[in-house]
Amino acid sequence: MIDKFTAKERAYLASLPAVKSVSPSHIRYTDRFKVEVMCRYNAGESPSAIFREAGLDPKFIGYKRVERCIARWKQQEERDGRRKGKGSANHYLQDVEDDLSIAELQGATHEEETDGLTSADESQDMAAKLAQAQLTINKCDLLIAKQALRIDELERVLRKFIQ
16 A cells, blocks of 8 residues: 655655655656666665655655665666667666767758858847757756766776775
């Protein structure tokens, strides 16, 4: 049986950066939190400690809920790894390479579309370029975040070997 969260507990959970949404019986986590958890878990950290640091004490949300999240996210990693034909160690780096390729292709396509514009269309083109630049910046931020998580994961593995 799933324990129901009170309105006060739901308000607390909803205030956490790791939580996307909360219902009386379910918690949905942000993608960023899921990636961080799995990086740290794969590096050998305790799932309970990771959740606790995010304000999601297993005594409060339930140890079983933490276990099931890890199991579900591990299965997702395995499915993603098989779909891409890559092992889990290369999973994040492949994502970064894919995202960079997409960003480069979008930039080239956008440049081709803007050739031959009249001066009346230049203001519209400028707005489109600004929107594209913002999209590219957001993608760059995402790429940097993924790379930072991967570096963190590798540093944790390295520390295990050094100790």
